[in-house]
Amino acid sequence: MKLVTLKSPRPDGRLAIVSRDLRLLAGAEDLCPTLQAALDDWESIAPAHAAAAPLPRSYQWLDGSAFQSHGDLMAKVFNLEPDRSSRPLMYQGMSHEFLSAGDDVALPSEADGSDFEGEFGVLCDRVPMGVSVHDAQKHIRLIVQINDWSLRVIGPVEMKTGFGWVQAKPACSAAPVALTPDELGAGWSAGRVALPLKVWWNERLFGAANGAAMRFSFAELVAHAAHTRKLCAGTVVGSGTVSNDNFREVGSSCIAERRAIELLDEGAPRTGFMRFGDRVRMAAVAGNGTMPFGQIDQRVVSANHAGP
Helix, strand or coil: CEEEEECCCCCCCEEEEECCCCCCEEECCCCCCCHHHHHHCHHHHCCCCCCCCCCCCCCCEEEECCCHHHHHHHHHHHCCCCCCCCCCCEEEECCCCEECCCCCEEECCHHHCEECEEEEEEEECCECCCCCHHHHHHHEEEEEEEECCEECCHHHHHHCCCCCCCCCCCCEEECCCCECHHHHHHHEECCEECCEEEEEECCEEEEEEEHHHCCCCHHHHHHHHCCCCCECCCCEEECCCCCCCCHHHHECCEHHHHHHHHHHHHCCCCCCCCCCCCEEEEEECCCCCCCCCCCEEEEEEECCCCCC
């Protein structure tokens, strides 16, 4: 973060935030009027816990499934042949609301199989129909970290209809910070987020799979989505659940994958899904230990007892 003080009639000036390349500037008055005021109350002002999702609602949310190890494990669960085609898997999900990183997630029933899914996503500007993979890369403007909530008991029921998911996919959550690709440095490589996504369930580390293992890059996913349609500015394209081939060592980014591993290793899944009151926390972690997107930290609660 870069801070500057702009001249104003007030003796302390007014606080503004400037981009890393010094080309963009935004006033910070809504957060804090002056740098002195920020320093006076730094502990409460600096964190992003009060931030909404970077894009609280989107015109379009298209989620891929770009990690082969995750796809293979899910195929085992659903008794399907693993997908080896050259076409990325993708579905269109709910986009009119993205929950903020600290919101409680109100769901109707524990019996629906509540599950978190840690993944990355990109935000695009206007993408023309039929864009090439090379040119699609140029339309990726921002990178985000997402928790794509799933209700696993409902999912297979809807899959059998052939019409895709509706009830099985409630609103996603997003970490507070959206980054331009250059902000990740070496963490943005070959159109992929080359960072481990650490996931804690009730404060126990559940997984730390690396986003570099995507079978398809984000540019390939964007080009796939735009093959027969234009993508409006603000379209969000997701990577799908982050997963690695060495899942027994690095863990998983969702419960369903853990259950699939138990099915393979032990003959039956033994890990249950989330219960009301359970907490999930997830953050991509850079080599220096920082969390460039901030972190998602949420509890699952009963919709019958949640506030308005």
